[in-house]
Amino acid sequence: MHTPNESAALLDGIRVFIEPAHVRSDPDSCLNYGRDWTRLYTPNPLAVVLPGTVEQVQQLVRYANEHRLALVPSGGRTGLSGAAVACRGELVVSLERMSRILDFDPTDRSVTCQAGVVTEAVQNFARDHGLYYPVDFASRGSSQIGGNIATNAGGIKVIRYGLTRDWVTGLKVVTGCGDLLDLNRGLIKNASGYDLRHLFIGSEGTLGIIVEATLKLTRPLREPSVMVLGVPDLDSVMSLYHILRNKLELSAFEFFSERALRHVLKKGLHRPFDTETPYYVLVEFENPEQLHTDTALALFEHCAEQGWLADGVISQSESQVKELWRLREDISESIAEYQPYKNDVSVRISRVPDFLAEADTLLTQEYPDFEVLWYGHIGDGNLHINILKPVGMNPTAFAQKCGAVSEHLFAILQRHGGSISAEHGVGLTKKPYLHYTRDETEVNYLRAIKQVFDPNRIMNPGKIFD
Ligand code: 2HG
Ligand code: ZN
Numbered sequence: 001m002h003t004p005n006e007s008a009a010l011l012d013g014i015r016v017f018i019e020p021a022h023v024r025s026d027p028d029s030c031l032n033y034g035r036d037w038t039r040l041y042t043p044n045p046l047a048v049v050l051p052g053t054v055e056q057v058q059q060l061v062r063y064a065n066e067h068r069l070a071l072v073p074s075g076g077r078t079g080l081s082g083a084a085v086a087c088r089g090e091l092v093v094s095l096e097r098m099s100r101i102l103d104f105d106p107t108d109r110s111v112t113c114q115a116g117v118v119t120e121a122v123q124n125f126a127r128d129h130g131l132y133y134p135v136d137f138a139s140r141g142s143s144q145i146g147g148n149i150a151t152n153a154g155g156i157k158v159i160r161y162g163l164t165r166d167w168v169t170g171l172k173v174v175t176g177c178g179d180l181l182d183l184n185r186g187l188i189k190n191a192s193g194y195d196l197r198h199l200f201i202g203s204e205g206t207l208g209i210i211v212e213a214t215l216k217l218t219r220p221l222r223e224p225s226v227m228v229l230g231v232p233d234l235d236s237v238m239s240l241y242h243i244l245r246n247k248l249e250l251s252a253f254e255f256f257s258e259r260a261l262r263h264v265l266k267k268g269l270h271r272p273f274d275t276e277t278p279y280y281v282l283v284e285f286e287n288p289e290q291l292h293t294d295t296a297l298a299l300f301e302h303c304a305e306q307g308w309l310a311d312g313v314i315s316q317s318e319s320q321v322k323e324l325w326r327l328r329e330d331i332s333e334s335i336a337e338y339q340p341y342k343n344d345v346s347v348r349i350s351r352v353p354d355f356l357a358e359a360d361t362l363l364t365q366e367y368p369d370f371e372v373l374w375y376g377h378i379g380d381g382n383l384h385i386n387i388l389k390p391v392g393m394n395p396t397a398f399a400q401k402c403g404a405v406s407e408h409l410f411a412i413l414q415r416h417g418g419s420i421s422a423e424h425g426v427g428l429t430k431k432p433y434l435h436y437t438r439d440e441t442e443v444n445y446l447r448a449i450k451q452v453f454d455p456n457r458i459m460n461p462g463k464i465f466d
Pocket of ligand 1: 329
């Protein structure tokens, strides 16, 4: 931490190469830019800087090296693991002014944009050009491409389209040393040695700052239909997965519990059908000209006969597709007021049934009095287990209890070869548990890589590992 005079002098030094209006230290800016959606940490940045050009980012990183100033790269701050939090006097570097789409090539089917472009803007741009950017999630309206890349964001279409990593064909990054690297330049094939692009994808701002990206686009989904199915137990969820995945061209296979559903219903949404079941599955599949509706209905009948589902609905229009999606997509926001303790775990799909059974037993035993919500991208082996803080319970006591249970949950996860973070990143919240997924030898390699790109440890220090 710096004294007030030192801080003022440091910021004046930055105002020499970045317009003073874009170097902010007022309390509102520090609060807003110093936190993410975790709301667990007290923001306390030195200031917020909003560079407008790649050169300014480079100047800033060099200046930070000279003065040993910690930088926290910042996108839409929709993260849920504290990776974009600045609570130790760091300088937040917001990319939000660098929000232009720079280039589009219909032959390459690619778009090049600055890191601060909002996800939805890329999706809309692709759509306006008859194409599709398929990385998608509820925070599409505020998350930024740079942040998505820094966390290798996943979301609701991974089962068909993969993660952000699969769509990045080029990256420009300013390393922790202040060098500008132009990685892969939009090439599909490039066997010229180590692919540094992939080190920056998922690096959570610890190696440098992503300033530009080239993204692949694809053809749009053809008239997707959505079914929501009411399911009696977790085993049936997996039976549905097997049969539906084989017979339909799925673009999503999501699940949520009745308890989770109740929270979105409280916010004004309607039950998809009258029957209440402990779990629900949402499937989306391509259905041009309703070609696959008969197959879907026949599958529905068959699964009902097997006892794998108790009720269901299939969308009849584009607007119904959107309405049904909201039942799943709105869950996270609908429970934010309960300050949930979040788990974002993954196992291989073949391990999901065993992992679910063991995790369910543990959580029922350990949290008899807490509300535990299950939902997530079960078709990718990714579950979001949210534990709601009982009203009136002290947040620290709640976090301690949940942290202790996490140790047991992650031990189960480790036995199944899973990951403590599937798509939200490690940041601060999952740092104490990283060893369940990466052993010490591997973490030492991560540290060595960081040392190369960020020798003075100015890039998002204290995130992922110490
Ligand atoms: C989702 O899938 C998001 O809805 C948020 O990844 C998950 O709130 C969560 O735990
Ligand atoms: Zn998710």
